[in-house]
Structure formats: structure tokens, C-alpha cells
Amino acid sequence: MNATRQLAGIGFGLTAYAMWGFFPLFFRQLAHVSPMDVLSNRAVWACLLVGLLLTLRRQWGKVAAVFGQSRQLLMLTIAAFLIGSNWLVFLWAVANQQVVASSLGYFLTPLVNVLLGLVVLKERLNRLEWVSVALALAAMTNEIVSLGSLPWVSLVLAVTFGTYGLVRKQLPVDAVSGLWLETLAMLPVCGLYAFWQAQAGHPVFTGHDLRTTGLLISAGALTALPLMAFAAATQRLDLATVGMLMYINPTLQFVTAVWLFGEPMQSARLLSFGLIWLGLLVFSWSAWGKYRQPR
Numbered sequence: 697m698n699a700t701r702q703l704a705g706i707g708f709g710l711t712a713y714a715m716w717g718f719f720p721l722f723f724r725q726l727a728h729v730s731p732m733d734v735l736s737n738r739a740v741w742a743c744l745l746v747g748l749l750l751t752l753r754r755q756w757g758k759v760a761a762v763f764g765q766s767r768q769l770l771m772l773t774i775a776a777f778l779i780g781s782n783w784l785v786f787l788w789a790v791a792n793q794q795v796v797a798s799s800l801g802y803f804l805t806p807l808v809n810v811l812l813g814l815v816v817l818k819e820r821l822n823r824l825e826w827v828s829v830a831l832a833l834a835a836m837t838n839e840i841v842s843l844g845s846l847p848w849v850s851l852v853l854a855v856t857f858g859t860y861g862l863v864r865k866q867l868p869v870d871a872v873s874g875l876w877l878e879t880l881a882m883l884p885v886c887g888l889y890a891f892w893q894a895q896a897g898h899p900v901f902t903g904h905d906l907r908t909t910g911l912l913i914s915a916g917a918l919t920a921l922p923l924m925a926f927a928a929a930t931q932r933l934d935l936a937t938v939g940m941l942m943y944i945n946p947t948l949q950f951v952t953a954v955w956l957f958g959e960p961m962q963s964a965r966l967l968s969f970g971l972i973w974l975g976l977l978v979f980s981w982s983a984w985g986k987y988r989q990p991r
Contacts, residue, residue, distance in 0.1 A: 712929060717945045733893075735784050740964055779857075796954065
């Protein structure tokens, strides 16, 4: 039974990370829609679909319990701002042929988590973790020198997703209820944006052709499905295995960007990726060593 449970966990993990990894292929089909329009539709449809799921599973009691906790509501609002910002920058990157930069950002996320643990949680880093952080900083320095500007897409994606993970880790709210509350918190901003655009004669939620409307509705479902699969994986697997699977997402994004979208891959940026991959190898070795230590 334990082996079956672990195999199921790996299956759920592969499903979640593969879906996230192929997001650029899906959202490239919506490149003709502005990123903020896509984000607004994504938030609305995700909120509706997850609400339907909560109804079918009779789990509204969990949501009601959160409404009685002001600190949890505040933290979820912060989480909504972080993940909403992450989605928006990712959508902009896909629409503007910056998927290589996007994948670099998600490769950086585990190392950002290490830094957040150091700064926010006052965790101590071992020697290998310091080496991995130094390699990440070297990669970012190389990006700044070679590109002549700050790699803001990569940095924003890494920092927002890493910080979002830190916030959600400290909240005792399940994935489905948390996602519904996060998308709910996005709706006032999306509503104000839609009202502002309507004043300029641009409808955000209507006026699309049938194919585009179908894709926008599907975006809501695709927001919820991998998150639920991820939650199922974390319930069945140890953190070390989940951490190893995590690299599937940016790897698929990188392959998609270079081999399918034909985005240029300069030698200087290849050096940045090499430094990040080396840092991740060192970090993974350290994480595996911690996991194998007898408790």
C-alpha cells in the first residue's frame, strides 16, 4: 500500500508540473488578448469553477472557518497579490517571446526560497546551501552584465512565487479553499480594471470570438487542476521527492521556448543557466543529505 501511495503521489506530481510546464503552449494561443484581460478572466472563471467544486465536495464549511480568522484573510489577500502578480508577468512573458526568461525565473525559485528562509525565518544555511546561493547570484550578475539591464522578468517570477510559497506554507488552509479565497480577493481589482476598460470602449469579459471565449474559460480550469494535483502529491510524497519533481516545470518551459517557439539562446544566457543548474544540483544534493539524515 505504501508503494502504491508513493506511485500515486509521483503520478499526481508529474501531472501538476507537466501542466505548469506546458502553460506557455496554452497561453500562447491567447497572445492576441492583453495579459491583464487574460488574468481577469482567469481569476473570474477559476473562482466560479473552484466554487462549483467546493459545492460538489460540500466543503464550504472550511471556507466559512477562514472568514472568522482575520489574520488568515489578510495573509490570503497578500498571497493573492503575489500569485496574481506572478500570473500577470508570466502572461506578459509568453505574449512577448520571453519564455526563456520565464523558465529562468522558475529555476531560480528554490534558491529564492533558501534566501527567504535565511532572511524571514532566520534559518541557518549549511555550506552547500551558501554555495548554491552564491552560484545564483553569479548567474544574476552575468545576466545584468551581458544583457545590460536587470533581468526583471526572471526576478519578479522567482521572488513572487517564492514569497507566495512562504506565505501559503504558514497558512493552515487547504489548497482548494485557499485558491477560491485568493481568486475572490483578486476580483475587486479585476472588476475595477474591467470598469476602467469599459469606459474606454474595451470589454474585458465579452466580445471575444467563440474560440477565445473557450480558451479563457479553460484558463480558469487550468488554474485549479494542477494545484489540486500538486496538493495530492504533497500528501503522498516526502519533500525531497516533491523538490526533485519541481524542476520539470521550468525544464519544459525552457524546451518549449528554445525548440518550439524558436526564442534566441545567447551564449551569455546559457552561462547563466549553467550557473543556475549547477546551483540547483548543489542545493538538491544538500536537501537530499538532510532528508537522509537519521532523526
